[in-house]
Amino acid sequence: MADTTGLQLRSLITAQGELQISLARVAIPEPAADEVVVRVEATPINPSDLGLLIGPADPASFTTSGSGDDVVVRAKVPQAALAGLAARLGEAMPVGNEGAGTVIAAGSSAAAQALKGKLVAMIGGAMYAQYRVIKASDCLPLPAGASAADGASCFVNPLTSLGMTETMRSEGLTALVHTAAASNLGQMLNRICLQDGIGLVNIVRSAGQEKILRDLGATHVVNSTAPTFIADLTQALTETGATIAFDAIGGGKLAGQILNAMEAAINARAKGYSRYGSSVHKQVYVYGSLDTGPIELSRGFGMAWGVGGWLLFPFLMKAGPEVGARLRARVLAELKTTFASHYTRVVSLQEALDLNNIAVYNKRATGEKFLIDPSKG
DSSP, X not given: OTTOEEEEEEEEEOTTSEEEEEEEEEEOOOOOTTEEEEEEEEEEOOHHHHHHHTTTOOGGGOEEESOGGGOEEEEEOOHHHHGGGGGGXXXXXXXXXXXXXXXXXXXXXXXXXXXXXXXXXXXXXXXXXXXXXXXXXXXXXXXXXXXXXXXXXXXXXXHHHHHHHHHHHHTXXXXXXXXXXXXXXXXXXXXXHHHHTOEEEEEESSHHHHHHHHHTXXXXXXXXXXXXXXXXXXXXXXXXXXXXXXXXXXXXXXXXXXXXXXXXHHHXXXXXXXXXXXXXXXXXXXXXXXEEEEEOOOOOSOSSEEEEEOOHHHHHHHHOHHHHHHHHHHHHHTTTTTTXXXXXXXXXXXXXXXXXXXXXXXXXXXXXXXXXXXXXX
């Protein structure tokens, strides 16, 4: 790999509150004994990537200068947000949680050599790049017939959706609620629950999203913008008995509405009255922040409840290597069915910095998932 260089996308926020996104040409080092060099051929833009790529920058302030490999995108970051970003100010940070590509060089270890020439999926950050040097243990060889695009999203969304059902089971439950449920992740979760016989209440935000899930066989789909939303949600919770929810929205009233509807569903079956509300614990795990505002709770759900955060990697660390290996094996076995991802646009690294494309993928809208192919162009 001597004298090899490649482009890498980086995001920087200055101490003065300016976001700068650019492409850097970096040297590709020789791999260590337990490492491989992967030519990246597909890497998705996930909501979790946008938190690092764009962060709290004002969408209305984006500008661009330069062209080709020298393009620089700039935007203003509100001063109020800088205190929470102190650890990254002034540092040009590589972006991209996961991806897939071909191993073009390998270190001397048996594990690394076994991957040479193979198509692999990867997890570990810095994937928005033409090449990635990474430990062999962070690579997952893709099955025959799979493409880089098939494997590009085989970590974050699949393992997150499986992690939700594992968390549900670990708490002794048999049903769950999911918000923003028509997303790629939500569609995966729906397929898992149908396959595994898990009760799932899907909360969406439009009639179009409701149709997407019903066409995929979803049983319980409720529209948060419908005038009958609370009644519909309570009925779905009564039928499924779900008392655990995973919320991608974060801010606003939805978490509180879910807890209140859970309480109403439980009380509809209660044999007696308690001034403290039901003794059944109701839990909302927030794993996303499509709404960055405060979480608003209207307290009508008794005293047995909780709202907390849930993230994939802490879950995997707590679950242990055996559970992680079992979940990854299932993802590979069902890569083109249960865990298939669908992309609306494939862009190059340079095209990922086009303001028109940023305006689309930064909306995080259902049905607009971008895939970066760093080898394109």
